[in-house]
Amino acid sequence: MQNPSPPAPADAPRVSFVSLGCPKALVDSERILTRLRAEGYELSRTHAGADVVVVNTCGFLDSAKAESLEAIGAALKENGKVVVTGCMGAEPQAIAERYPNVLAITGPQAYESVVAAVHAAAAPRHDPFLDLVPEQGVKLTPRHYAYLKISEGCDNSCSFCIIPHLRGPLVSRPAADVLREAERLAKAGVEELLVISQDTSAYGRDLRYAESAFGDRTVRARFLDLARELGSLGVWVRLHYVYPYPHVDEVIELMAEGKVLPYLDIPFQHAAPSVLKAMKRPANEEKTLERIKAWRRACPDLALRSTFIVGFPGETEADFGYLLDWLDEAEIDHAGAFRYEPVAGAPANELPLEAVPPEVKEIRWKRFMERQQKVSARLRKRKIGKRLQVLIDEPGGGAAGALAKGRGKADAPQIDGAVHVASRRPLRAGDIVTVRIDRADAYDLYGAAV
Numbered sequence: 065m066q067n068p069s070p071p072a073p074a075d076a077p078r079v080s081f082v083s084l085g086c087p088k089a090l091v092d093s094e095r096i097l098t099r100l101r102a103e104g105y106e107l108s109r110t111h112a113g114a115d116v117v118v119v120n121t122c123g124f125l126d127s128a129k130a131e132s133l134e135a136i137g138a139a140l141k142e143n144g145k146v147v148v149t150g151c152m153g154a155e156p157q158a159i160a161e162r163y164p165n166v167l168a169i170t171g172p173q174a175y176e177s178v179v180a181a182v183h184a185a186a187a188p189r190h191d192p193f194l195d196l197v198p199e200q201g202v203k204l205t206p207r208h209y210a211y212l213k214i215s216e217g218c219d220n221s222c223s224f225c226i227i228p229h230l231r232g233p234l235v236s237r238p239a240a241d242v243l244r245e246a247e248r249l250a251k252a253g254v255e256e257l258l259v260i261s262q263d264t265s266a267y268g269r270d271l272r273y274a275e276s277a278f279g280d281r282t283v284r285a286r287f288l289d290l291a292r293e294l295g296s297l298g299v300w301v302r303l304h305y306v307y308p309y310p311h312v313d314e315v316i317e318l319m320a321e322g323k324v325l326p327y328l329d330i331p332f333q334h335a336a337p338s339v340l341k342a343m344k345r346p347a348n349e350e351k352t353l354e355r356i357k358a359w360r361r362a363c364p365d366l367a368l369r370s371t372f373i374v375g376f377p378g379e380t381e382a383d384f385g386y387l388l389d390w391l392d393e394a395e396i397d398h399a400g401a402f403r404y405e406p407v408a409g410a411p412a413n414e415l416p417l418e419a420v421p422p423e424v425k426e427i428r429w430k431r432f433m434e435r436q437q438k439v440s441a442r443l444r445k446r447k448i449g450k451r452l453q454v455l456i457d458e459p460g461g462g463a464a465g466a467l468a469k470g471r472g473k474a475d476a477p478q479i480d481g482a483v484h485v486a487s488r489r490p491l492r493a494g495d496i497v498t499v500r501i502d503r504a505d506a507y508d509l510y511g512a513a514v
């Protein structure tokens with residue numbers, strides 16, 4: 065993603081920024097940009113008009129690596145001065161071999177090194193306009209929602225994943241640090257905070273759940289305590305990348321009380337016990353189906369989002385059938401599926417399990433998507449006739465008559481469905497309106513503001 069740029073003082077050094085990958089990488093990009101803006105750098109809309117280009121890469125899958133390499137190549141061609149950072153920066157030789165001319169290659173979260181490389185390529189102005197930076201920092205998301213990263217790294221060892229190798233072990237931010245950022249964002253007009261990390265439910269374990277001073281009280285670095293505090297800020301709080309550890313049950317109560325959104329993003333990845341075991345998934349021994357049912361009894365509006373991998377080595381037709389039946393029963397509101405890719409360096413490559421042929425993977429992926437579409441359509445239909453709170457993402461309504469586009473509490477931005485809203489009065493991005501739902505398709509809802 066490249067950024068829109070405001071008019072810049074003529075002498076301001078300019079940076080063009082490409083941010084690839086997941087929301088966690090987006091937060092890294094925001095931090096780097098905030099720092100550069102604080103030092104007086106301006107953002108350039110094009111590579112050609114910049115003094116230096118920063119490419120924040122994604123190295124999760126081979127396809128993402130290919131996209132990252134392509135972005136580096138384009139930046140070199142259009143500008144020539146390129147700094148590479150992000151997950152792919154953890155494997156500098158892959159980049160250096162293909163592009164020996166890049167100025168610097170730094171790994172994920174290496175903010176200081178990226179900034180130093182930018183300084184070397186285009187020196188900052190002597191008198192930085194610190195006040196150029198809005199108080200909440202530079203956001204790459206729209207003004208009304210923001211990602212809030214609560215920790216870096218991961219202590220798990222899922223066999224298909226190289227993130228712990230790329231990003232290191234779990235390092236949580238102190239609770240007060242997270243809450244101060246959240247408070248600043250809320251004051252700056254953010255209506256929805258999306259809490260992210262590699263493993264949100266593990267938050268604070270590395271800190272031994274230490275307390276830190278926030279306002280007139282102390283807050284423990286604990287998943288539940290943090291969620292409760294965030295829930296008191298008066299904005300929507302959405303929890304991503306949660307694992308179904310037993311202590312997650314406690315947060316369901318906060319959802320039932322309306323303190324945090326009734327939404328859990330749990331990357332289940334599979335349902336068949338033998339596959340989960342081979343994947344070495346955290347909390348794989350928990351009886352998740354029963355847990356989900358209990359959560360829904362406690363909080364009937366709970367929406368679940370998840371991702372799954374089909375065609376993991378050793379996945380039999382019976383395992384896959386188990387997953388499809390599980391999907392039906394678990395009624396996952398939003399599910400995405402990936403065809404398994406053997407990522408270089410992942411422990412799964414060493415497992416003594418038979419690879420699933422590509423054509424079988426493809427067929428399973430299609431079957432998965434068809435089944436999930438039915439589940440999703442069934443769940444959407446149940447919303448017809450209901451009144452939902454909707455946060456508007458794209459304006460509409462009023463005299464022009466175009467539908468506004470927003471999301472209910474069950475839908476995260478970018479990845480879940482939308483609510484299309486007819487309204488006599490104009491609706492702006494960031495408005496929260498009550499919408500009566502009249503119609504649904506497999507992914508989206510349609511209704512009118514009341």
Ligand code: SF4
Pocket residue numbers: 218219220221222225226227228262263346
């Ligand atoms: S929880 Fe598993 S999949 Fe997620 S980052 Fe950690 S090791 Fe990777």
